[in-house]
Amino acid sequence: MEAQNLQQLTFAVDTFYLLISGALVMWMAAGFSMLEAGLVRSKNTTEILTKNIVLYAIACIVYLVIGYKVMYPDPSTSAYAADANFFFQMVFVATAMSIVSGAVAERMKLMSFLLFCVVLSAVIYPVQGLWTWGGGMLTEWGFVDFAGSSIVHLTGASAALAAVLLLGPRSGKYLSDGSINALPGSNMPLAALGTFILWFGWFGFNGGSQLALSTVDDANAIARAMVNTNTSAAAGTIATLLLTKLLWKKADLTMILNGALAGLVAITAQPVTPEPWLAAVIGFIAGLIVVLSIIGLDKLHIDDPVGAISVHGVVGIFGTLVVPLSDDGASFVIQLAGVGTIFCWVFFSSLIVWAILKLVLGIRVTKEQEYIGLDQVDCGVEAYPEFTSKKDG
Amino acid sequence: MEAQNLQQLTFAVDTFYLLISGALVMWMAAGFSMLEAGLVRSKNTTEILTKNIVLYAIACIVYLVIGYKVMYPDPSTSAYAADANFFFQMVFVATAMSIVSGAVAERMKLMSFLLFCVVLSAVIYPVQGLWTWGGGMLTEWGFVDFAGSSIVHLTGASAALAAVLLLGPRSGKYLSDGSINALPGSNMPLAALGTFILWFGWFGFNGGSQLALSTVDDANAIARAMVNTNTSAAAGTIATLLLTKLLWKKADLTMILNGALAGLVAITAQPVTPEPWLAAVIGFIAGLIVVLSIIGLDKLHIDDPVGAISVHGVVGIFGTLVVPLSDDGASFVIQLAGVGTIFCWVFFSSLIVWAILKLVLGIRVTKEQEYIGLDQVDCGVEAYPEFTSKKDG
């Protein structure tokens, strides 16, 4: 009787832990929305908000109907509520898709984007998810990706990269002489708020990925994961501050926000085994990488308004590759193989889907529509109808 | 000794579960504030923020002093901390009141609104709460309203409807030729943020309403409630997207946000018994209903700037009535009777209170004050003092 009650309570506690973690990850959808709404121009703000809330909704429904079954053909969870497991897995898909929306901002057709979202949630994400978390081939190889530096973040970024290559840069971003023109984001408090939301939600993302709380070992692992998550983000923030100060004598807030996110992405592949000081080092390097990557992609005329490809892709790879530094169960070669496999699958399958969408429906608005702004074109609702605009006339 | 420790731990876990859930519901107050601040014009923004934070404060204090005792004359909770129970119940009152504030926005006197808030928290809400959750007559009839589609949401909307009928529409909303003039909300990112906050907070609202976590059955019920809550909201979002695209060829973000909320309200009456696919269907229909209801009320010249009456009232009724679809313990007739009873009580008692307030203090600002905006009139603080306004001059 006692024993049974204890078992029930354990079941309940583990379930609750997963549900709270999942709710925190759901909340990250708000973070991406605010971050992206802050970093686009005001004429595209309503559209990006629409995209973000609808993509979350689509990811949930499609993963419920198809994706979850693809990724976990046989989800046997007797230790906590089956629904809690589904809930936690579901919100991860939405995260991957949110990454895409930022990179293609200010020029993509809303409906084409949403159709891609269906395919990613139904097939592209779950298939590679199956390989690792579903117990597939990558797991057999010994690939380690605790909470998804590659499985979630690199996946999102790879799909984004495929889109951006087919889509081209925003008009006005690269001038005819090859020089780069800034198109500043319209609302910094929103961008900062979005980053804070993501940071907060990430405690559920990484903390929840232990999937069980009820033993001393689990509890210690979760606590360590949360400390390391926070430490890596903090170090990434500081790294970007120092680097932008060094490069430009200014503390570029948008870069610093990217630096915090880079720290979060980098530690996600393995937040449990590093000592906090190592987490700090990983986050710090991630912060440096992200700035250089953003500058580099810009030089290549790959236009990513929010830096999503650098934050989630380049740093996601970095994070996955440094797992062996602290985790004896991982090897650099396998990590590399895993990263390569995931990237190739997601990038090429996405490229095909985007290409089909481009042929059939078109993926880019017209030049005039881009000038007017997607808010009028796709939503008919201005984001800030009462405020006069200084820019773009 | 062991047994006692286990009992203590169970007590602690259930308490913690209620507290976290309650904190999430408190957070919904921020959601309503942001949603409403985004959907009013900038000249009324400070006032609506003031209204929202003060109404929350009043609801808490008045429910502590009076309302709780009315609603639960004998709260016997030995399974978790008594304070946790109070905390969780208290935040629900504030939710009901927040619903009112959106519907009467941009024209009501601040102090009259706050006085109504006292009455609603002390009497109107607790009396009908007693009937169901307090173990009163509706419970005896067999009325089912798990987390409050009617008890909280319809209650808020009924009080709002009474107010709007006495208050009349905002000047300029309906033109002399009977046509409808749009008065666009001033800040879409805030409206979207508010919706995300509400969605997130709703996991506490519906998840917490199981009131106990510590058994396998409870844990499964909570997990199911959260999955269904999320699924219904997602389906509501998608439904509104499709419908507004169909009707107007545009993805109207403000409607989509209402659609998400409609999904949340609809599933609230019974989030535990439906299969997720049924939750999706309920949410989807709720999303369709809310758009049609908003258009319909507008045709009737019932002016509700944020759509609160449609989202919480019309959809709240819908959600309560579909409970028998999945819950064998409920019958359609009883549900109808319950809805009718709650509506009549809240609507007419509110009407009387509003009418008295109208006679004694007045409930509406003058035409000139409305033109200037409530921020100057009631608060003396502009919401965005540095930004030039394009509208209204």
Added chain:
Amino acid sequence: MEAQNLQQLTFAVDTFYLLISGALVMWMAAGFSMLEAGLVRSKNTTEILTKNIVLYAIACIVYLVIGYKVMYPDPSTSAYAADANFFFQMVFVATAMSIVSGAVAERMKLMSFLLFCVVLSAVIYPVQGLWTWGGGMLTEWGFVDFAGSSIVHLTGASAALAAVLLLGPRSGKYLSDGSINALPGSNMPLAALGTFILWFGWFGFNGGSQLALSTVDDANAIARAMVNTNTSAAAGTIATLLLTKLLWKKADLTMILNGALAGLVAITAQPVTPEPWLAAVIGFIAGLIVVLSIIGLDKLHIDDPVGAISVHGVVGIFGTLVVPLSDDGASFVIQLAGVGTIFCWVFFSSLIVWAILKLVLGIRVTKEQEYIGLDQVDCGVEAYPEFTSKKDG
């Protein structure tokens, strides 16, 4: 076996409770950011956001490397994960530092501020933290400060006061004839959002400070702490509403927000022992005090753009001194001695650090830089680049 499992589960539950609480306190960093971003002028908004996210990062890293060891030379926590304890303690330092950033807004050099942040997190905060929470002399005296009305809030405010005295007021705040000129904050929704975030996060701040959940007594204490926290904040809100209505016939939202925070700060020293009605009284008085204090400091030409010194300092002292009203273990004299000790240590050590910074690097931007705004000077990124400004030209 059973017993051991129960012990493990208890460990896990207590750990989880601390981690969730800590995450909520981390989230308060977003609250301070939004509150301060809303209350400064738009030309200083990017800078204050930068300051807030970087100060959080610095506090985390510095406390990890140095501060924690100073404050808890021997942290023996076998009842929950050691990392969870560190996590929860760490986020408190950031809170203290966030308080400073508001008070010195709109005129301080970014880098000097951040250097101070290093010293506060490494030495100033941990040293006084050691005296009470680390088991040092104040604990021996019998000083009671449950969650840090003095240890966190007064500490932040004292450091802020030292800074403001050396820094002087913003130019244009006090006119040559001694009269006070208002410099209105630029974005009220952000300020309100920030307050809601802080209120929500405070449930972790005060609720978590019990440090253990797993017994009936602990659970009851936490539940009571959360009810009282909420009640005190609500009462503070109402008090400020009434007082500003009385003084100026307007409901000044910025004051009301400060009133809510005052309620939160006041109850923080002892949220467990008061009956809820006493918590309401304490919060109510705190709300009155904060308004009078803000007006008073302004008369003394101590310029604090967000009211941080009044909210966290003056009210922090009040909250600490009223502990004996409900807590028999505390005495007024000891409380006074504790407050005095903490204030003296923090104020004078901060004064010295600020003075050194002033000599070596300077702490204040030039007059012209102040006119242009810190966003351009320190960050090179405008907060709202597309919106035309009405003020300051």
Added chain:
Amino acid sequence: MKMLVALIKPFKLEDVKQALFEIGCKGLTVTEVRGVGRQKGHTELYRGAEYQVDFLPKMKIELAVPDETVERALEVVIAAAHTGNIGDGKIFVMPLEQCVRIRTGETDQDAL
């Protein structure tokens, strides 16, 4: 031709526009401006501190009209913008030598 520049209370804009279109005006240009004049500003309170708001929001209407319409235009603007309170605004009439329509290259009267 003349250029009429009218400074009016913002909420009268719609009425004035209406009135001008009724007498055959085909276009006008509007700018948000802030004015100071006989209409006194007011003091506002923020956190207990008073501050003076001197500049009041006004709308500036610029309207090019043929000479023969000037009188009529002045009349209707005055009628439509009038509230009888201080701060109703002013109308200035300035000489306008030439006018070109960018799309067609038409000039003067034809270009209005």
Added chain:
Amino acid sequence: MKMLVALIKPFKLEDVKQALFEIGCKGLTVTEVRGVGRQKGHTELYRGAEYQVDFLPKMKIELAVPDETVERALEVVIAAAHTGNIGDGKIFVMPLEQCVRIRTGETDQDAL
């Protein structure tokens, strides 16, 4: 001297500025305005209700030029601002009697 006042489509501002600087103009002033004219506004939808947007965003360029440059300036503005669609805008030419440069006190031609 004359004061040229041009009302143009906002996205043509950069081109017009460029063109004017190429013919030797040294300065100009720009204001965001809203115009109504032959170019019809449009209706927008918000929550199912239509509303009329009459006033369209335009840029107003003010440019003081010596008499001999007026013709040339008109030409280049017309060329640069032209799209061929209704709503391309107008240019008004007004007499300018005097001009002072605040920094140096220079007047007239020298002050431009």
Added chain:
Amino acid sequence: MKMLVALIKPFKLEDVKQALFEIGCKGLTVTEVRGVGRQKGHTELYRGAEYQVDFLPKMKIELAVPDETVERALEVVIAAAHTGNIGDGKIFVMPLEQCVRIRTGETDQDAL
């Protein structure tokens, strides 16, 4: 009467207003504009990319004055707006034929 149009540095607005009121002006109108001229813009950085800010914020003051006050008004504006740096701005003087006060119908001098 003349219409004085002054383009000044924004932070000088208060001083100029003060100075004008001291010599008896009773009203003026202010618009936020952006100007380009001899004062060069600057480049800013955003995420590592430079961008050119050509247009600088200026305040435009419009002031109708009787003929006899023109000289005096020019003097005080120049004195108050002067910083000695490039970009201090210009004052343009344009003929003003008529002026009506909407509230009273007064015209010309009386209407100012």
